[in-house]
Amino acid sequence: MEEKLIIEVKNLVKKFKNITAVNDISFTVKKNEIFGFLGPNGAGKTTTINIICTLLKLNSGSVTLCGYDVATEKNRIRNCIGLVFQDPTLDDRLTALENLNFHALLYNVPHRQIKERIDSVLEMVDLLKRKNDLVRTFSGGMKRRLEIARGLIHYPKVLFLDEPTIGLDPQTRNKIWEYIVKLKKTNDITIFLTTHYMEESEICDRIAIMDEGKIIAMDTPDTLKNMIGLDIITIISDDNKKLKDYLKEKFSIDAELTKNNEVRFEVKDSAKFIPYFIRHCHINILSINARKSTLNDVFLSLTGKEIREESANKKDAMRMHMRARARR
Amino acid sequence: MKKELFGIYIIWYREIKKFFRDRPRIIGSIAQPAIFLLVLGSGLASSFQIFGGGGGKEFLSFMFPGIIAMTVLFTAFFSAMSIVWDREFGFLKEVLISPVSRTSIVIGKNLGGSTVAMIQGLIILIFAPIIKIQISWMSVLKLIPVTFLVAMSISSIGIALAARLRSMQAFQVLTNFILMPMFFLSGALFPLLNAPEWMKYIAMANPLSYGVDMMRTVVIGSTALQMYPVYLDIAVTAGVVVVMSILGIALFNRED
Numbered sequence: 034m035e036e037k038l039i040i041e042v043k044n045l046v047k048k049f050k051n052i053t054a055v056n057d058i059s060f061t062v063k064k065n066e067i068f069g070f071l072g073p074n075g076a077g078k079t080t081t082i083n084i085i086c087t088l089l090k091l092n093s094g095s096v097t098l099c100g101y102d103v104a105t106e107k108n109r110i111r112n113c114i115g116l117v118f119q120d121p122t123l124d125d126r127l128t129a130l131e132n133l134n135f136h137a138l139l140y141n142v143p144h145r146q147i148k149e150r151i152d153s154v155l156e157m158v159d160l161l162k163r164k165n166d167l168v169r170t171f172s173g174g175m176k177r178r179l180e181i182a183r184g185l186i187h188y189p190k191v192l193f194l195d196e197p198t199i200g201l202d203p204q205t206r207n208k209i210w211e212y213i214v215k216l217k218k219t220n221d222i223t224i225f226l227t228t229h230y231m232e233e234s235e236i237c238d239r240i241a242i243m244d245e246g247k248i249i250a251m252d253t254p255d256t257l258k259n260m261i262g263l264d265i266i267t268i269i270s271d272d273n274k275k276l277k278d279y280l281k282e283k284f285s286i287d288a289e290l291t292k293n294n295e296v297r298f299e300v301k302d303s304a305k306f307i308p309y310f311i312r313h314c315h316i317n318i319l320s321i322n323a324r325k326s327t328l329n330d331v332f333l334s335l336t337g338k339e340i341r342e343e344s345a346n347k348k349d350a351m352r353m354h355m356r357a358r359a360r361r
Numbered sequence: 362m363k364k365e366l367f368g369i370y371i372i373w374y375r376e377i378k379k380f381f382r383d384r385p386r387i388i389g390s391i392a393q394p395a396i397f398l399l400v401l402g403s404g405l406a407s408s409f410q411i412f413g414g415g416g417g418k419e420f421l422s423f424m425f426p427g428i429i430a431m432t433v434l435f436t437a438f439f440s441a442m443s444i445v446w447d448r449e450f451g452f453l454k455e456v457l458i459s460p461v462s463r464t465s466i467v468i469g470k471n472l473g474g475s476t477v478a479m480i481q482g483l484i485i486l487i488f489a490p491i492i493k494i495q496i497s498w499m500s501v502l503k504l505i506p507v508t509f510l511v512a513m514s515i516s517s518i519g520i521a522l523a524a525r526l527r528s529m530q531a532f533q534v535l536t537n538f539i540l541m542p543m544f545f546l547s548g549a550l551f552p553l554l555n556a557p558e559w560m561k562y563i564a565m566a567n568p569l570s571y572g573v574d575m576m577r578t579v580v581i582g583s584t585a586l587q588m589y590p591v592y593l594d595i596a597v598t599a600g601v602v603v604v605m606s607i608l609g610i611a612l613f614n615r616e617d
Contacts, residue, residue, distance in 0.1 A: 088458060111460040122451040126379055138371035139459040141364040 045094035056246035069237035115184030140187035174205035264303035368461030376473025427549030440474030441519025511572035517605035524612035
């Protein structure tokens with residue numbers, strides 16, 4: 034059965050001066066799915082979204098959304114997308130209602146429906162009672178919810194959420210994800226999101242893992258996790274080198290010495306492996322830790338680095354770069 | 362087309378709404394010209410009597426339209442500069458990503474800022490009875506479109522500048538290097554009729570000079586203090602609106 038595609042990206046390249054932010058990526062998003070971009074900050078997720086949303090021009094390749102070309106049919110695309118950015122884009126000197134009204138008129142929502150639609154989106158994000166309050170009195174989580182509500186007023190075909198939970202506390206983050214899942218169930222909508230939180234991306238139907246401007250893997254979260262499909266064991270011992278050799282010799286496991294002075298490797302079934310291992314190993318073990326593989330492990334095994342370890346510097350570098358560019 | 366008109370309307374409406382909500386701004390906008398008029402104006406007027414040549418009363422009625430122009434200048438310019446503010450706080454993105462064209466965004470912003478500036482400029486008229494200046498109702502009526510046109514010219518300049526500005530710091534610099542000279546060299550505070558030649562030339566290149574001239578002719582109700590012919594005033598001011606708006610739209614349309 035052929036599924037309907039709503040976004041098609043082919044050989045997309047975007048360069049900022051000498052930095053290639055997006056390096057020849059191709060992917061498609063199906064109608065009514067939650068599609069996620071996962072990767073460290075600076076991987077090119079936001080840049081890709083900005084290109085699809087007509088905020089940035091591409092250097093080469095082609096992008097279509099709902100069959101419209103981003104290069105030539107900007108306004109048609111703008112009409113059928115909703116956006117929630119990383120940084121807030123509300124006017125905090127206006128009330129929630131006024132912000133939504135502003136949006137509704139900009140997007141040419143039929144007059145008779147405006148009030149009704151505003152109430153229903155506010156209801157959805159539990160902000161109906163705060164309708165007439167100035168946005169500046171809202172907390173960070175409330176603002177983000179209001180932005181999600183705003184992004185829905187004009188009934189977009191695709192809702193883009195760029196790091197929708199960044200900077201929010203865990204409780205609020207869970208709430209936001211609840212809304213997103215609910216949204217997908219109750220509306221005829223495709224959701225395209227980016228995140229660098231591994232756990233969060235697991236609500237997606239499909240994930241593309243991005244790193245340094247390239248898509249390095251793309252599939253359902255379960256399939257991706259099954260790529261490893263194993264339990265991860267980390268051991269700290271008196272002699273990690275010796276332990277590594279031992280694992281190779283006895284179990285033919287290629288263990289890896291991590292920066293934190295651990296021996297890290299994967300096994301099929303840690304519950305069976307560990308007792309057997311302990312019984313036979315003569316190296317003094319200080320600690321042993323086993324867990325199910327996560328998308329973080331997928332990322333690690335694909336790129337050889339943790340998704341979060343260099344987040345901070347990379348993000349800063351990218352931000353600074355963007356600012357410097359913007360000033361010109 | 363209808364879509365664009367709604368876009369212009371809502372951008373205009375936001376400006377108006379924010380203006381009436383911001384009480385300190387309204388009070389400040391009345392207090393500043395009041396200080397200029399009552400303190401500086403009265404002070405200067407009385408100093409003329411010391412240095413001979415009477416005319417203190419006439420000076421006040423000369424300066425009065427200049428103060429209206431000053432209010433319009435500052436209000437319209439600051440309104441346009443709120444674009445930079447909106448950019449810093451992210452709101453501009455919401456506007457720029459909408460299906461409304463950049464042309465409508467610039468027009469809406471200009472009309473909004475100009476309306477606010479016009480209202481503030483006309484509020485100054487309440488000081489006329491206090492400093493005993495007679496203005497006919499006819500003059501007030503004429504002043505409405507004139508003030509609006511002048512406000513639009515300043516707005517269009519401000520918007521074109523704001524299109525490329527990324528920080529509020531740069532805005533401070535602009536205020537000092539563009540706004541202040543524009544104000545001082547426009548003939549708003551002192552007559553340019555007897556000014557040195559070089560100053561007259563600079564004033565001729567200053568778009569506000571024509572606005573001030575036009576407002577003064579209307580308020581005084583005679584051509585006694587006129588610098589340029591009325592048709593030139595209108596042509597230059599309207600010309601600035603057109604040229605700077607086109608420039609502003611072009612700058613907003615230019616994308617990275």
